[in-house]
Ligand code: SPV
């Protein structure tokens with residue numbers, strides 16, 4: 685039931701005037717932290733989900749693995765979860781099944797890009813950047829839009845034309861084609877270090893379909909600037925993952941050197957904080973209500 689509401693919430697956010705800020709996550713705890721920090725939605729990031737399996741973001745994981753991660757995130761939060769489904773895990777037929785499965789699981793929407801399967805992360809160096817044939821990809825976008833049964837389920841079409849060095853005209857041409865096939869929003873990705881190119885894209889955008897951008901490499905621009913340039917959704921795609929990697933590396937280094945856990949105490953979350961994040965209180969309330977009498981013992985720091 686909850687997932688139906690979560691699902692509808694993203695569509696509602698798209699209809700409101702304010703910018704939507706989504707943040708990347710890959711598991712339930714990360715998604716909950718995104719929610720608790722006050723963001724509008726969770727971006728179930730392919731980059732993060734892949735990294736959390738210790739594999740590159742290169743179509744290595746199966747649709748089932750990404751769906752499993754997305755379900756965990758969706759269950760952990762009340763805000764909508766939008767899933768990065770890369771190419772839709774293959775051709776249009778695979779993408780149709782992807783939409784069926786993610787919609788059925790109560791996710792708020794999916795994002796499907798015009799890379800060729802198997803895709804590579806947009807930022808990997810030295811990778812020849814080949815785009816899907818436009819005619820074929822247009823049919824894929826049509827297929828996924830027609831595959832959707834719940835009108836609240838959001839289909840985001842993403843173009844990698846700028847990443848592939850194909851220029852603004854090609855990016856606009858592709859994005860317009862995807863919007864005309866029924867996509868609910870267009871994600872235009874760029875790997876430049878400034879937002880110039882995505883802002884130029886937004887300036888020439890002439891469809892009533894909202895725009896999304898991902899300021900990973902052009903990281904000095906603000907949400908407000910991107911919103912005034914015409915972007916409706918801004919995704920901070922992988923910053924929490926990168927923060928946690930840095931924190932874990934530093935903690936592990938300190939533990940290895942100091943050989944006592946007290947050395948990391950000032951830099952780590954208290955156990956009680958983890959209890960709070962996993963809603964231990966409510967778990968204990970259920971135990972008291974539904975299990976034979978047994979008073980749980982809770983060691984807090
Ligand atoms: C992801 O988070 O997997 C994305 C966004 O696709 S990016 O990694 O910035 O390409």
Ligand code: MG
Pocket residue numbers: 729730731741768770
């Ligand atoms: Mg991705």
